[in-house]
Amino acid sequence: MLTDTKARKAKPTDKTYRISDSGGLALEVRPTGAKFWRYRYRLNGRPSMFTIGQYPTTSIAEARGIRDWAKKCVANGEAPAEVRKRELAEQQAQKANTLEEIGKEWIARNKASWSPYYYRQVTRMLEADIWPTIGKKGIAEITSAQMLAELQRIEKRAPSVAVNVKQWLAAIYRHAIATLRATSDPTAPLRGAIKKPKPKHKPSYNLEELGKLCRAIWPKEGAIAYRLTEIAIRMLALTMARTVEVRSARWDQFDLDSPEPTWTIAREDMKRDIPHVVPLSNQAAELMRELRGYTGGRRYCFPNMRQPTEPMSPTTINRVLERLGYSGLFSGHAFRTTASTLLNTYGFDGDWIERQLAHSPGNKVRASYNHAQYLEQRRAMLQWWADLIDTLRLLDAGSPLTTPPLPAIVRRASSPDPHAATASPTASDDRRGTSLH
Numbered sequence: 001m002l003t004d005t006k007a008r009k010a011k012p013t014d015k016t017y018r019i020s021d022s023g024g025l026a027l028e029v030r031p032t033g034a035k036f037w038r039y040r041y042r043l044n045g046r047p048s049m050f051t052i053g054q055y056p057t058t059s060i061a062e063a064r065g066i067r068d069w070a071k072k073c074v075a076n077g078e079a080p081a082e083v084r085k086r087e088l089a090e091q092q093a094q095k096a097n098t099l100e101e102i103g104k105e106w107i108a109r110n111k112a113s114w115s116p117y118y119y120r121q122v123t124r125m126l127e128a129d130i131w132p133t134i135g136k137k138g139i140a141e142i143t144s145a146q147m148l149a150e151l152q153r154i155e156k157r158a159p160s161v162a163v164n165v166k167q168w169l170a171a172i173y174r175h176a177i178a179t180l181r182a183t184s185d186p187t188a189p190l191r192g193a194i195k196k197p198k199p200k201h202k203p204s205y206n207l208e209e210l211g212k213l214c215r216a217i218w219p220k221e222g223a224i225a226y227r228l229t230e231i232a233i234r235m236l237a238l239t240m241a242r243t244v245e246v247r248s249a250r251w252d253q254f255d256l257d258s259p260e261p262t263w264t265i266a267r268e269d270m271k272r273d274i275p276h277v278v279p280l281s282n283q284a285a286e287l288m289r290e291l292r293g294y295t296g297g298r299r300y301c302f303p304n305m306r307q308p309t310e311p312m313s314p315t316t317i318n319r320v321l322e323r324l325g326y327s328g329l330f331s332g333h334a335f336r337t338t339a340s341t342l343l344n345t346y347g348f349d350g351d352w353i354e355r356q357l358a359h360s361p362g363n364k365v366r367a368s369y370n371h372a373q374y375l376e377q378r379r380a381m382l383q384w385w386a387d388l389i390d391t392l393r394l395l396d397a398g399s400p401l402t403t404p405p406l407p408a409i410v411r412r413a414s415s416p417d418p419h420a421a422t423a424s425p426t427a428s429d430d431r432r433g434t435s436l437h
Contacts, residue, residue, distance in 0.1 A: 002021040021060070022064075037055060037058055041074045050080040098137060099130070100131045103135070140182045170185060173185035204334070211395060215393050215395075228302055229320055231291050232317060236332050242333070249263070250300055251298070251299070278382075279378050279382055281382045282386065284382070284386065339353075340353050381407070383407070
């Protein structure tokens with residue numbers, strides 16, 4: 001029998017030769033110096049040779065084990081090479097029929113009909129929560145119990161994500177069944193097991209509460225976080241943008257050098273798949289010009305500290321708010337609800353506010369006709385809002401609050417009588433002369 005030493009020391013000659021081991025196994029040494037394990041057998045009275053593998057990649061012990069498997073194939077009347085070919089084909093088919101592979105096929109099939117935002121959402125969530133755990137399993141092998149365990153794991157962290165993932169998994173199984181790669185959907189028996197969470201309306205702050213918050217995130221001394229994170233939080237307050245829009249803001253979206261600076265968020269970065277132009281107040285433009293000195297050479301305005309080629313982490317802003325004492329009381333998104341409530345209170349047109357929030361009008365007919373950007377109106381509105389924030393953050397406790405005068409465009413829009421529009425507000429509408437303690 002061959003030893004590893006003898007196999008290793010076998011030298012090539014000008015002709016191919018073989019060194020026998022046992023049971024029909026031999027080491028074939030070729031003139032090039034390459035060495036292959038070969039198994040000689042007879043099937044249906046005809047001699048044949050089966051190549052097991054190359055030495056030393058395939059060791060002596062491994063070669064003998066494969067030889068024993070090949071002997072069984074021959075005993076069953078099958079050629080080892082044909083059996084190996086069939087098993088490899090089955091393995092490839094099994095790999096192609098994993099949950100991940102069919103899921104990616106389903107995504108590719110639907111990508112053209114989805115918005116870029118939705119495509120990224122589906123892809124990101126499945127890559128984070130499903131592919132690493134059960135993605136490599138055969139799609140027909142996954143049981144309802146396994147599926148439930150995965151969904152419950154996600155539900156503990158993010159109930160709304162679990163609901164979405166369950167819907168997508170059901171769609172993937174419908175695709176697999178339609179293409180004859182699965183016969184049943186293991187998510188079907190789980191109806192009601194993962195419940196959609198009741199929507200929690202984000203808190204809206206009144207002027208006194210907003211003033212305290214503004215003084216917290218614009219302290220007169222010291223810093224609340226890294227400068228980049230401070231600017232991100234302040235841009236949320238000043239622009240009414242979504243947290244994800246601020247975190248993912250790119251420098252190619254900004255025009256900071258024109259007399260009327262803007263931030264244009266491309267349709268693929270928007271939740272509604274419609275481009276959104278944000279007119280920047282003087283204060284917001286000044287912050288972004290400062291930020292340009294720090295990160296202007298990068299793609300993202302607010303890069304991730306650990307991975308600078310990626311945007312800021314989704315949790316960064318809320319963690320800072322938590323450290324300031326607003327855990328469970330206020331989030332990045334709540335800047336939007338607060339701004340919407342107060343701007344409506346002060347008489348700004350609802351269409352301007354909804355357009356600034358990048359909301360769709362509830363009435364579909366109205367939505368189809370209302371393509372107005374209201375840029376002039378929204379620029380005046382956001383400038384007034386930034387001036388109000390400045391007034392609030394600089395206000396000393398106990399001092400009376402006098403809000404900035406409403407821009408002329410608001411007075412024109414709210415009343416045909418300019419004298420009526422500038423009349424003193426009542427105490428109930430909380431506009432002027434409010435004392436904050």
